[in-house]
Amino acid sequence: MSSTHAPRPRVVVIGAGIVGCSLADELTARGWNDVTVLEQGPLPAPGGSTSHAPGLVFQTNPSKTLTAFARYTVEKFSSLQVDGVSCFDQVGGLELATTPERMADLHRRAGYATSWGVRGEIVDADRCNELWPLIDRSAVLGGFHTPDDGLARALLAARAQMERATGRGARFLDRHTVTGIERVDGRVTGVVTDRGTFRADHVVSAAGFWGPVIGRMAGVDVPLQPLAHQYARTRPLPELAGAESEASKPILRFQDRDLYFREHHDRIGIGSYAHRPLPVDPFGILPYDEARANGREMPSSYPFTEEDWSPSWDDCRRLLPALRATEIEEGFNGVFSFTPDGMPVLGESRRLRGFWLAEAVWVTHSAGVAKAVAEWMVDGRASVDLHECDLTRFEDAQRSPSYVLERGAQQFAEVYDILHPLQPMEQPRPLRVSPFHARQQQLGARFLEGGGWERPHWYEANAPLTDTLGPLPERDAWSARYWSPIAAAEARATRERVALYDMTPLRRLEVTGPGALTFLQRMTTNNLRKKPGAVTYTLLLDETGGVRSDLTVARLAPDRFQIGANSPADLDWLLRHAPQDVHIRDITSGTCCIGVWGPLARDLVQPLTRDDFSHEGFGYFRAKETYLGHVPVTALRLSYVGELGWELYTTADLGLRLWDTLWDAGRPHGVIAAGRSAFNSLRLEKGYRAWGTDMTDEHNPYEAGVGFAVRMDKDGFVGQEALQALAAQEPARRLTPLLLDDPAAVVLGKEPVHVDGAPAGYVTSASYGYTLGRCVAYAWLPSLPTGTGVHIGYFGEMLPATVAEEPLFDPKMNRIRR
Secondary structure, X not given: OOOOOOOOOOEXXXXXXXXXXXXXXXXXXXXXXXXXXXXXXXXXXOOOHHHHOOOEEOOOOOOHHHHHHHHHHHHHHHOOEEXXXXXXXXXXXXXXXXXXXXXXXXXXXXXXXXXHOOOOEEEEHHXXXXXXXXXXXXXXXXXXXXXXXXXXXXXXXXXXXXXXXXXXXXXXXXXXXXXXXXXXXXXXXXXXXXXXXXXXXXXXXXXXXXXXXXXXHHOOOOOOEEEEEEEEEEOOOHHHOOOOOOOOOOEXXXXXXXXXXXXXXOEEEEEEOOOOOEXXXXXXXXXXHHHHHOOOOOOOEEOOOHHHHHHHHHHHHHXXXXXXXXXXXXXEEEEEEEOOOOOOEEEEOOOOEXXXXXXXXXXXXXXXXXXXXXXXXXXXXXXXXXXXXXXXXXXXXXXXXXXXXXXXXXXXXXXXXXXXXXXXXXOOOOOEOOOOHHHHHHXXXXXXXXXXXXXXXXXXXXXXXXHHOOOOOOOOOOOOOOOOOHHHHHHHHHHHOOEEEEOOOXXXXXXXXXXXXXXXXXXXXXXXXXXXXXXXXXXXXXXXXXXEEEEEEEXXXXXXXXXXXXXXXXXXXXXXXXXXXXXXXXXXXXXXXXXXXXXXXXXXXXXHOOOOOOOOOOOOOEEEEEEEOOEEEEEEOOOOOOOOEXXXXXXXXXXXXXXXXXXXXXXXXXXXXXXXXXXXXXXHHHOOOOEOOOEOOOOOHHHHOOHHHOOOOOOOOOOHHHHHHHHOOOOOEEEEEEEEOOOOOXXXXXXXXXXXXXXXXXXXXXXXXXXXXEEEEEEEEEOOOOOOEEEEEEOOEEEEEEEOOOOOOOOOOOOOOO
16 A cells, blocks of 8 residues: 555546446555546446446456456455445356367366366256256256356446545546647656546556557557457347346356357347457547447447357357247447457556556456556556566567457457467467578478467477387377477487577577666676676566566676566566666567587587687686687577587577588587477476466565575665565475376476365476476475475376475586586
């Protein structure tokens, strides 16, 4: 909570839908009472997505963050009433399976629910029929029942929060159309409307599908694509006659046909994602009055397209035979927002300080998002990890209008699809390729995708190497997807000989200037005050000690540093804090990197250079600028796979020459190209963390097992004060290495972990450890002694595992330091 004596910032929220109203309530609850909410339509139903939302809230999601948002939305709306009517009807949720593949997926979703703290259970077809007597029992294999899900009455919830916020000093002004955003020296100062200008220290765009319009006024990119979605209501059903409540049965999902259902007293409401994507231009959406004048109920309601509905109606009547005797009474195509990755867009723009986005948010997550953004604004950080939602997360190549349109439409099409965690997008590809792409194709690379980059996961050219492997455990159909036994051969070749890894997609920043060292010392946890040629693993923390990112910093000259970072948010964070005498630029696209790793790495590299690459001449965590053959390189002696070797960087134009130079030199040593699948296995055997998966700003360094990168005796750094209290405490939870007991068992990540029969945590990263002959899984768990037995839930099975001592492989670092 902010101090009662601190000056209250002036906040203008654009949009009085469920997000804007929730945000006003959350801000005023934290003492920021000078809040004005502007709405172009009439209140309390202004005509955006909130006004037509069917209100289904299914909390369970593969994203821990989205599930946390939904849980808070349920909790909050359940506590709100308007005129004695609850803002949330907790009728429960039921997801049906009509195929074995969907039934397996429901088991996986039940695992997510357990991991993230949502009550739910897998039920058989008879129980599904009890919960929803109208379904055809013979068509259903089973379901996933979540008793705490239900229906949000979005307009009532908006009104309830509007009234609470107004009671604390906020004001809500309808019929105010925003026409401009004022700014001075890169900071927002006000909002211009057709009825006057409103001064502001902070402006939040919660405009929903109008977000790109407001963003353009502010000069801030909003990667959001509105799409229309079909919703229809039947005529009254005799089977529901006399219904006293709006709904008595669980909200229902028939995901095998992209459909959902809810009751409206004696009618059934049906939503469909089965139709073709119907993109809407946000700059062409009519204002409220013009939409009404054109015969539409509201701007977000488009005419119902019968031709798109017909196949879904057949599917509805097969699942619910009672519908065969009725017809659709009314329908519309409602507009709502999608992003390229299906996640919200949240946060403050660095280009226009004080301008915030709270966009692409569904009713399901609305109160949770509002709480997080309010915490972020008032306290400087949210209480939940938001990296999946951060407005900076998209690469420049992912922000073009055509990309946002294409990926947004695909997100609509995939809403109910069974998606594998490794499944790459199909289009637009290829988008970003390393200079080695042609050589990788010649080697039969199997590419997956991340951040727009084509990333080899294994190479078919290495298939003959599998003949020398012992028998590998047989995989189930799910874990066998996007996997090949070739990965095991590539991991073995890395351990026994030498392999080339394309590390180009890893983000690289260059920090220069007379203040560079002082700045980086203040921003990071480890001591960077070392001679040029030193490489340091360090952390970016927030003020509470949460791990924002982990970095590898090479000091190449007194005032020049190369940083290995994670996401665009790292660049944004550093730029926000950089003084004028420090210059930071992202050099990723203009450079490339090859990891040369394995016991024969020195034999490969040394003949190519006149510089000394011996252990004595080029120690671990050291850097050199040198030449390999004709290619100038920056060589960092690092290893993310636990073997001797170097990361070798050069400019993109020389990348292909570097690859060919290393490949030719490596032939006598049996060099191979190896992919991300082997890489992930090797790094987990070594216990190396992946930021964003294994640790986020929800975790401090001591919990995450990276406390060794903190130097508390260093002059002040961000988060140091918070760590002083944490360093003296024994962590209540830890990132814990687990080895599955069964050599044939495999898990993939996000599975629940049970201790003494009760859920106690969840898996972050997992991969089969080919050197160890066991699957390695890292999990957030209470502090447990080595040797403790646990169970990991995998598709309804309980797989035994044991807490292990890390690092699991080469604990004395003999293989790296030689």
